[in-house]
Amino acid sequence: MTVAAAALDVVGLTRCFGSRMAVRDVGFALERGEKLAIIGPNGAGKTTLLSMLAGVLVPTSGAINRAVERPCGWVPQQQAVYSKLSVAENLRLFARLERLADPDAAVARMLAQTGLEDRAQEQVGRLSGGNQQRVNVAIGLLADPAVLLLDEPTASLDPRQRARLWELISALAGEGRCVLYSTHAVTEAERYADRVLVLGDGEQLFLGTPTELEEVVAGDLAPSAIAPPGPSDGPAGDFETAFVQFLRARGH
Numbered sequence: 001m002t003v004a005a006a007a008l009d010v011v012g013l014t015r016c017f018g019s020r021m022a023v024r025d026v027g028f029a030l031e032r033g034e035k036l037a038i039i040g041p042n043g044a045g046k047t048t049l050l051s052m053l054a055g056v057l058v059p060t061s062g063a064i065n066r067a068v069e070r071p072c073g074w075v076p077q078q079q080a081v082y083s084k085l086s087v088a089e090n091l092r093l094f095a096r097l098e099r100l101a102d103p104d105a106a107v108a109r110m111l112a113q114t115g116l117e118d119r120a121q122e123q124v125g126r127l128s129g130g131n132q133q134r135v136n137v138a139i140g141l142l143a144d145p146a147v148l149l150l151d152e153p154t155a156s157l158d159p160r161q162r163a164r165l166w167e168l169i170s171a172l173a174g175e176g177r178c179v180l181y182s183t184h185a186v187t188e189a190e191r192y193a194d195r196v197l198v199l200g201d202g203e204q205l206f207l208g209t210p211t212e213l214e215e216v217v218a219g220d221l222a223p224s225a226i227a228p229p230g231p232s233d234g235p236a237g238d239f240e241t242a243f244v245q246f247l248r249a250r251g252h
């Protein structure tokens with residue numbers, strides 16, 4: 001892919017905290033509508049990478065090039081919403097803070113995009129975890145970003161809420177947005193991403209499609225390392241075990 005064709009082009013992105021390199025020389029290019037999952041264990045550098053792309057953390061070195069010169073939408077793990085205010089009041093407040101030209105139009109658009117119209121007047125604190133996460137996504141969509149970044153968006157959700165959020169995220173990508181999300185649930189990366197970036201201690205260990213990752217992971221696996229399947233082991237569980245092996249083989 002040429003740089004001109006990429007909606008987002010990241011080159012040699014690095015961030016140090018003192019002597020610690022939290023993200024080391026990460027690079028990838030995404031086309032419009034592509035979904036990239038960033039996976040890796042705790043402390044791998046996922047939040048640091050997304051924070052740099054969101055513009056809330058300054059890289060130590062490297063470049064972030066965007067085809068559309070608009071800020072990326074950012075859905076951090078802990079969104080600073082006001083739980084006593086309604087959904088619509090929160091969205092209006094954030095729209096004003098972002099100095100959007102027409103806050104009411106932006107609120108209406110966000111409610112429609114995230115399917116929250118019938119919850120607009122409810123207090124955010126009383127919503128289900130799934131709907132609270134939709135409010136967070138709505139705030140990330142305020143400025144109609146071409147690139148949306150989500151940090152572990154499904155971490156606190158139950159399986160049904162997760163499935164609904166993935167539907168929403170896929171629809172947003174279907175509109176031509178690049179969507180980047182972090183997760184430590186390997187199976188979610190596999191199922192919902194077009195491509196996967198694996199981080200281990202800040203280092204980019206893999207970049208490719210879920211199928212390619214499966215091949216690399218399977219190639220690593222010594223037959224003796226696979227435990228005999230138990231009654232609760234589905235194919236997903238097997239892949240997770242294999243992925244842990246993949247990380248271990250690379251010293252993580």
Ligand SMILES: Nc1ncnc2c1ncn2[C@@H]1O[C@H](COP(=O)(O)OP(=O)(O)O)[C@@H](O)[C@H]1O
Pocket residue numbers: 017021022040041042043044045046047048049
């Ligand atoms: N503000 C900070 N100051 C110092 N070290 C940090 C800071 N933020 C993150 N780190 C370190 O950078 C590494 C990557 O952290 P993080 O990006 O939060 O990982 P992840 O999101 O994958 O769990 C960790 O070792 C973490 O302790």
Ligand SMILES: [Mg+2]
Pocket residue numbers: 046047048151
């Ligand atoms: Mg994190």
